[in-house]
Amino acid sequence: MSTPTPGPVRPGRTGGPLTGAVHSYDLSVGVDGPGTRFVAFLAGCPLRCRFCHSPDTWYRRSGRHRTVDELMAEVAKYRRFITVAGGGVTVSGGEPLLQPRFTGEVLRRCHDLGLHTALDTSGFLGARADDALLDATDLVLLDVKSRDPATYRRVTRTGEIAPTLRFGRRLADRGTPIWIRFVLVPGLTDDEANVAGVADFAAELATVQRVEVLPFHRLGAHKYAELGITFPLAGTEPPGAELLDRVRGQFAARGLTVY
Structure with missing residues (x-):
């Protein structure tokens, strides 16, 4: 993984080029959209998921200021x-919709180059994604953490x-392809009714191409430990084969x- 060095331009500078806080970038195969992909991880996220494996992006x-x-x-x-x-570019995070102008412009520029584009988001800030941003997005990786409101909290x-x-419904209505992602955590997201709710939601969206059940790790x-933060799920074991199959x-x- 590469971490960018600080750029010379501060975000929000009047009249200056558009900048964003970029945590890092990397190449991935098959896990951030189809094919081999350049993945830009933006810094900042409004959520504090108990299973988050990247607290360094919160x-x-x-991040580093990059134009x-x-x-x-x-x-x-x-x-x-x-x-x-057969890949493309994925804008991830953190939460990329915390920086919608920067995210939208990167997606547009990539789209104009003929590159397949993907947005990896929790959807919590989906209202910040305007139509221009979504017009430049070929695929949304939508992280649905729970269907039950209490479990989500x-x-x-x-x-x-x-x-x-x-x-999610807005994406389906406009015809945007979706991959649903669901992190399976024993004792937290594995309740049958909760899973059924996520499955029902995914099934109602006509543009969902696949569901990825991601085992907690x-x-x-x-x-x-490096950040001096307590990992909330330190005592939780990954799901076993029987739970994954169910x-x-x-x-x-x-x-x-x-x-």
Whole structure:
């Protein structure tokens, strides 16, 4: 993973180029959208999910100020490679819709180059995504943390599920392809009724192409230690094969393609 060095331009400078707080960028295969992808991780997130594996992206100050041109110069280094590999560019985070102008311009510039574009978001700030941003987005990776409002609050420690539901329906209404992501955490998100609610929501969206059931892991625990933060799920074990099969089966029973 690459971490950008500080740029010379401060965000919000009047008359200056558009800048964003970029935490890092990396190449990934098959986990942030189709094919090999350049993934830009933006800094800042309004949620504090108990299973978050990237607490180092929570605050915008953890990023480096980069202009759109500077980030696009990094994309250009890999443009031919990701095109040949059937990939594209994904803007992730943190939460990219915390910086909607920067995110929208990066997506537009990539789209204009003929690159496949994806937005990785919780949907909590979906109202900040204007039509121009979504017009430049070929795929939305929508992280649905829970369908039950009380469980959603326990997971995120803030916020409501309603904005994500509205955003998902808006995407479907405008024909935007969606991959639903659901993190399976034993004792937190695995309740059958909660899973059924997420599955019902995914099934009602005509543009959902797949559902990814992501098993909880503790690979980011060292980041909490480095930041001096207590990892809330330090004592939670990853889900076993039986639980994974049951949850994936609940989604498949709704006619959804499940991974």
